Amino acid sequence: MMHRPHPRNTLNAWQTFVGGLCALALAAQMGCNSMTSSALNSEGVRLYQNGNYQQAATTFQKAIASNPSSASAYYNLASAMHKSGKLYNRPADLQQAEQLYNQCLDYDPNHAECYRGLAVLLAETGRQDASYRLLEGWASRSPQNPEPRIELARLQEESNNMQLAASNLEQAITIDPHNSRALTALGRLRESTGDTQQALANYQRSLAINRFQPAIETRVASLQASQGGSAPVVTPPDGTRTVQQSQSAVRY
Numbered sequence: 001m002m003h004r005p006h007p008r009n010t011l012n013a014w015q016t017f018v019g020g021l022c023a024l025a026l027a028a029q030m031g032c033n034s035m036t037s038s039a040l041n042s043e044g045v046r047l048y049q050n051g052n053y054q055q056a057a058t059t060f061q062k063a064i065a066s067n068p069s070s071a072s073a074y075y076n077l078a079s080a081m082h083k084s085g086k087l088y089n090r091p092a093d094l095q096q097a098e099q100l101y102n103q104c105l106d107y108d109p110n111h112a113e114c115y116r117g118l119a120v121l122l123a124e125t126g127r128q129d130a131s132y133r134l135l136e137g138w139a140s141r142s143p144q145n146p147e148p149r150i151e152l153a154r155l156q157e158e159s160n161n162m163q164l165a166a167s168n169l170e171q172a173i174t175i176d177p178h179n180s181r182a183l184t185a186l187g188r189l190r191e192s193t194g195d196t197q198q199a200l201a202n203y204q205r206s207l208a209i210n211r212f213q214p215a216i217e218t219r220v221a222s223l224q225a226s227q228g229g230s231a232p233v234v235t236p237p238d239g240t241r242t243v244q245q246s247q248s249a250v251r252y
Helices: 007-049 053-066 071-087 091-107 112-124 128-141 147-158 162-175 180-192 196-209 214-226
Strands: none
Touching: 007 053, 007 071, 053 071, 071 091, 071 112, 091 112, 112 128, 112 147, 128 147, 147 162, 147 180, 162 180, 180 196, 180 214, 196 214
């Protein structure tokens, strides 16, 4: 006699099957959303770079709708609002940009470009002390991250505090000797203070790690010519990677 499955067992099996299909559908949807968000971010960056800030903002809003936890999308939209707020003198845009920068940091507490954008916005709106506190707090929370020191140095350089800026850049390089951003920034700082020999050494070391710096290549050629010869080319240390700029994030 053939044994018939119990109706409850059949229902449970069906629920398991349907649940599995739903899980697969959800996973596929999440993957599509992620891909869509990335594509929208890239398109928004293109619009931003072409000066179409309003269209870029609309595109970044769609990227956030596609992936509400994308820190890069919040940063990109904040940058677009920051830019339009300054360009068209719109305080409401600047307030929204500040909120978006903070949302970006909620999702990525070490988003370097977001910290930089927010620090600039705070300084531009008469809150330079808050700008310093923001970056100093980041540095305190992330002692092994060179990025807070680099951003602090940039803010200090803009305030003509070259000594503190150099100190922070040297700390950043101590933390990460292969950080091309810190090396480039220190080279620029050394050059501005007349120490062209040290500047050349910093530039060459930075280029050895990240060769995609045409402006620094030009400075190296100029400094070499002014010194009447060419300094030895520095090769990148073993295990370092050549850095390429991301195409999914804007730089305010």
